[in-house]
Amino acid sequence: MALSEHLLRPAGTPAASWLPSPGAGTAFAALTLALATLITGAFxxxxxxxxxxxxxALALLALNAAWVSGGAATALIGLLAPARxxxxxxxxxxxxxxxxILVLLCKxxxxxLAAYLRDLGARxxxxxxxxxxxIFVLSDTSGEALVAREEAAMRALIADGTVTYRRRALNTGRKPGNIADWLDAQGAGFDHMLILDADSRMSCTRIRRLIHQIETRPRTGLIQAGMALIPAQSRFGQLQRNAVRLMSANFGRGMAAWTGRNGNYWGHNAIIRIAAFRNAARLPHLPGRAPFGGPLLSHxxxxxxxxxxxxxxxxxxPDLTGSxxxxxxxxxxxxxxDRRWCQGNLQHLLMLTAPGLHPVSRFHLASGVVSYLAAPIWLLLVILMASGAVPVSSALPFALIAAVLLLPKLCALxxxxxxxxxxxxxWISxxxxxxxxxxxxxxxxIMMIRQTGSxxxxxxGRDCGWKSARAPRWxxxxxxxxxxxxLxxxxxxxxxxxxxxxxxxxxxLPLLAAPLLVRLLDAPAR
Known part of the structure; x- marks a missing residue:
């Protein structure tokens, strides 16, 4: 698949990136507290x-109110903070x-991927x-047929020197272990590594800019690029892509503004300074058995x-261009x-008290945990109020929750x-x-019910495994x-x-219509 700058630039997205705004962290905390207090007080x-x-119920609602208020505060900062x-x-x-350029591949x-890498090498x-x-392709693929197909796809790229391909026989440590093995074997010959997943796409212009950014900022260990979605094959894929095109630029600007030097990493489409990462790559093995113990899934x-x-x-x-x-x-x-992400994020409960972490890093971990606990909390609150176990005499708190949930979308618009x-x-927008x-x-x-199940x-105590090919019996x-x-x-x-x-x-009503909605959204895109 040929890569073009036009494909990777969402319509209406500026080419500029965004530096953190002074005072944005204080504004984020104040806005989040104010909105959460308003919702909790009304309830x-x-x-x-x-x-x-x-x-x-009040305590549970306060937790979820803080979570949705943080999203609204981020969106408001993205809209109002001065851009530089x-x-x-x-x-x-x-x-x-x-x-x-490390491309991680597993089944x-x-x-x-081979078509993209040939195009990327030429660019x-x-x-x-x-x-x-x-370019290094680091594979953890297993299975005789899958391995044979993968090696056939990479053969020409290896022969002409476009990529260096390596497949591990033992997938120790999963993706982090694969990167750590590469660091030990070949990391000494490089200053930075750009991490891509097999489904990542990044333009040469964006790669060039990331290298320039990390070269000119000697205390920067990692720069995470914003990400658009490539064209979709289904209506559900179109929905996700449309949501990213509409909201990610504004939300990303807000997050970049208030997090500043204390940002987060999403696992790919990021450039990392190797000297900084060597120590961070030593991940702990959590005590106990999976799903809470064992290797970290959300590393x-x-x-x-x-x-x-x-x-x-x-x-x-946060710029989406070329990424x-x-x-x-x-x-x-x-x-x-999402089930794997749920297990990985809930494992972070055991990391919240790890010594030496920055307070904002602890906030990122806690926010990831709450992002999954929110679904069963909402469902429990619905059951308590629907049954009359927690009698509520006014619709005001529900209206406020809806308004705060809508605020990021309004800011983006x-x-x-x-x-x-x-x-x-x-009009099109x-x-x-x-x-x-x-x-x-x-x-x-539908997502609330599925995340509650996760x-x-x-x-x-059920472990989801990692990219397992096993399907449930029924x-x-x-x-x-x-x-x-x-019902x-x-x-x-x-x-x-x-x-x-x-x-x-x-x-x-959407839950009752779920069988129809699922089929409608899974249908091929027009």
């Missing part, structure tokens, strides 16, 4: 009868350092980076935290990946329309935003568990005296 005032269950463009590499600049499609040569970079958050602990900056360059990845194209594929220069482009709002609102209850699976028809949950909530609300059926309809 407390609406409770008509206090009981131990009501007190527990980060200079690109000068036209005639050439790197004085050596950068290894993904090798043919698509690196044309833009003068071929002498300053080298990237921990690696970023260790870099900050050692005094290196971890920064986010992209693929996304799961069906709800089931998305859930399989305002920012995008402000950049659109014609009435036609503004508004239409795309409206479609994304409707579809994401329909999908959200959390319960981890808590019950799977219910698609959408049936979600529609059953919708149960509707029945509970209808027999209780809480009068909650009406305000629960935005949750119940």
């Amino acid at each position: 407390a005032l609406s409770i008509s009868h206090w009981s131990p269950l009501a007190i527990a 463009p980060m200079p690109s590499a000068p036209d005639h600049w050439t790197p004085s350092s050596r950068t290894a 993904e499609d090798p043919d698509a 690196l040569q044309r833009c003068g980076l071929d002498r300053a970079t080298a 990237d958050f921990i690696e970023a935290a260790f870099l900050r602990r050692d005094g290196w900056s971890v920064e986010l360059d 992209a990845e693929d996304a799961p194209q069906t709800l089931d594929a998305f859930h399989r990946r 305002v920012g995008r329309i402000a950049r659109d220069r014609t009435a036609r482009r503004r 508004l239409r795309a935003w409206t479609a994304e709002l409707i579809l994401s609102s329909l999908v959200a209850p 959390v319960l699976s981890v808590v019950s 799977q219910p028809p698609r959408g049936l568990p979600e529609s059953s949950a919708g 149960a909530i509707a029945a509970l609300a209808s027999v209780s005296e809480a009068g909650a059926t009406l305000w629960l309809l935005p949750l119940i």
